[in-house]
Amino acid sequence: MAASFPLNAWYAVAWDHEIRHELLARTICNKKLVFYRRAADGCAVALEDACWHRLLPLSKGRLEGDELVCGYHGIAYDSHGRCTFMPSQETINPGACVRAYPVAERHRFVWVWPGDPALADPALVPDLHWNHDPAWVGDGRTIHVNCNYRLVLDNLMDLTHETFVHGSSIGNRAVAEAPFETTHGERTATVTRWMRDIEPPPFWRAQLGRPGNVDRWQIIRFEAPSTIAIDVGVAPAGTGAPEGDRSQGVNGFVLNTITPETESTCHYHWGFVRNYQRAEQRLTTELREGVARIFREDELILEAQQKAIEDHPDHVFYNLNIDAGAMWARRLIDRMLAAEAPPRLQAAE
């Protein structure tokens, strides 16, 4: 079965603070990798997590300075994956090495490029600039979900599910009933939904901090292959938010980037940042915990859906109007996959 994820893309490995001068094993796009930060210059490093000699995961070994020493026979590698020591012999086999992967660090995440290193342009790191922009403040987490990464994308590209999955916090009937618009570019797809003059759900009433109806917005921006930034907020009804004046409202961004681990599991990195009450550390913590609770509701759904799909391997899915955004996301992913397919296979299509 062909992989469902392109390899020529940047995928978030971990939050920047999680990569330290110590070994971290993580599987990304079915590749077992080991990560660490060099002491010499603070740069993050990604190597194949299997010793050239006997395949023992190098993450079971240890760092000596910026070299990685295998925990079995002491074979050592520099941070480019070149072997620098072999036991009981003077010369080193010239081909002895493990593969190194391009790494980038941006928007508070460390990213790895599992595909062709010649194509690894740092300019292609997905846009999550709100995560380090001083105009926005917030925090996030990484969760491991037992589902294909695209099921998380589907979930985020259609927020009508808030009504049914998150009824006690951010969902209400208005989300399922409001019309929305879908647009797309070469690598992005956007779903815009405005809910005018509605009663806000509990979460947003608390954020706004005053009674009365609101204009609520959800502007979902997908960037292929697996990053979604959602512009969310409410403003008192009729104060001009739909027309561009959000000054009376509260605004947040739900930042999501999902990294395939295997075909049926993924690492889901998310953050929530806001542009109001930025000095309130307590609010930052409350929001992080609140969003974490909401995402656990999604997790149960996503894992049940993954099992159901595995039980029905040949199922052809029906799509509803609400699936328009997710369908565009998948179409853009499919284009990336097609671009990576071997030429002969492309000719045969």
Add this chain to the structure above:
Amino acid sequence: MAASFPLNAWYAVAWDHEIRHELLARTICNKKLVFYRRAADGCAVALEDACWHRLLPLSKGRLEGDELVCGYHGIAYDSHGRCTFMPSQETINPGACVRAYPVAERHRFVWVWPGDPALADPALVPDLHWNHDPAWVGDGRTIHVNCNYRLVLDNLMDLTHETFVHGSSIGNRAVAEAPFETTHGERTATVTRWMRDIEPPPFWRAQLGRPGNVDRWQIIRFEAPSTIAIDVGVAPAGTGAPEGDRSQGVNGFVLNTITPETESTCHYHWGFVRNYQRAEQRLTTELREGVARIFREDELILEAQQKAIEDHPDHVFYNLNIDAGAMWARRLIDRMLAAEAPPRLQAAE
């Protein structure tokens, strides 16, 4: 591999009191189903447990009145499986539905017909009338066993195993030594064993409540594909039980109906009813718990046997005289399977 269970048959889903106005997920004959009882008329309902839209198990959703609402996007179905609501759109795709299965309620069990609904004749529900006949009183349980359902049938069709598996309760040498007779009809097979003038095993001595030898009987009646009612009892030796006068004895029925879950697991519904000391609620409880203990002894054997069979996938089994009843049961099942096979396969045999 062809399934080992016919689909055109009634299988017990659960005890009647277990199906309530709430969602119950159960896999039957490899089909994931969701059950509930309608509020409107109290009838039990069986639907495919996978939403038409994205396959999420409907059992993860909720009832709204007698409609089932998916827990992801709120797609709603009536109790016939027809879609009645889709989010964010006015019209409903006319093909949107989940499969509904015929259900019957009889003998204190709810039954489902996983095969062709046109053939689902309620008159074909297996005979377990003792379970609701006021002349008999008792109780039972459902256990989940990790073995193919036919291994439970084999176990029940030959009770010589009581001697070796249940030596502390109902087994003794007499069962393994007594001769027996096997007869069969179109859908039934019967094994009759009389043990005359024997010392009763502990269980039956306690039921009879007096010393001395007994005439003991075991009349095992199989009804295809997976129901077995066993007429069991003892009477003081020489008081005429073998000739038809059981008036001095005690008589019970072990009621068993086994529902395939998968090829290697099953739901085993059993009850024990008696026609003596019927007002003694305490005895009903003691018997249910006692039989449950005995069946746990079988469970260990059956699960070990299943594992051994999986370890020897091509093993051809040898049969002993004691296997005559089980062989007839399997033959009647095979006839049902052959009747369900596609015509071309039948011709090829």
Add this chain to the structure above:
Amino acid sequence: MAASFPLNAWYAVAWDHEIRHELLARTICNKKLVFYRRAADGCAVALEDACWHRLLPLSKGRLEGDELVCGYHGIAYDSHGRCTFMPSQETINPGACVRAYPVAERHRFVWVWPGDPALADPALVPDLHWNHDPAWVGDGRTIHVNCNYRLVLDNLMDLTHETFVHGSSIGNRAVAEAPFETTHGERTATVTRWMRDIEPPPFWRAQLGRPGNVDRWQIIRFEAPSTIAIDVGVAPAGTGAPEGDRSQGVNGFVLNTITPETESTCHYHWGFVRNYQRAEQRLTTELREGVARIFREDELILEAQQKAIEDHPDHVFYNLNIDAGAMWARRLIDRMLAAEAPPRLQAAE
């Protein structure tokens, strides 16, 4: 996939004291076997652990005298595997039996021959005589390791790993740096390493009980298919040990015999015996516990290596100088496997 272990060989089942007049189930070379010691003459018995009738593991049954009675229908077998009783029938099917396997008892282990019984010559039991020789004293254990048995052999045939895996006890740089010699015979391969005038690692300093440099030796003797006896010790530097006079030193043998359970698991029987302070029971216990701690360090490496190999099924391994001994061990095993291959396959090579 062809098995990685020859069948025509003696494999250690258990320590002699572990085989008693009770049933012990153990899988050896993918064969499920049941072992017990006869009451009549104390001999160990190995039978196929699956009843002829319905495959129930006989280890779930019980001994009656020296006969094994199946726990399901009471079918009985003598210690040669011949059926002696069937329930409810006078005659016994003449073919009814389970396979019996040749057993030997030597060097404090019970051994079984899973292959052709005609070839089971007790003279072929691997040499571990130190384990019962009064000149040596010690103790050992059996551990279950989740790796192919040859990974344990690789580990033992190259002790440079001590430097990296066991740095706190028996390893230091000298092991990885010292030269070694490899020789081999028809069924044996030997790796000899002398480390002259070195600082001893903590373990050996404690055994020798005096300060100063030592001459240290490791003479690793492999006997196909899976037994390795390692002559280890230290003597004060310059007292003549390399030339044959070990009288000033301390000497031990690490005795290892590894029994394949499946392709990816094994039973690893090991002992450590010494020829010094033989009356010190406390030292015997300390050494057994100390070696057990060291072997747990190996176990973590071996199981990680097995998983990595399963993740890279087609990997071709590179070999270093240090692998010379392990390569000879594998070559001798491959010869045994080739000798067992069906003639046609041999011709095709």
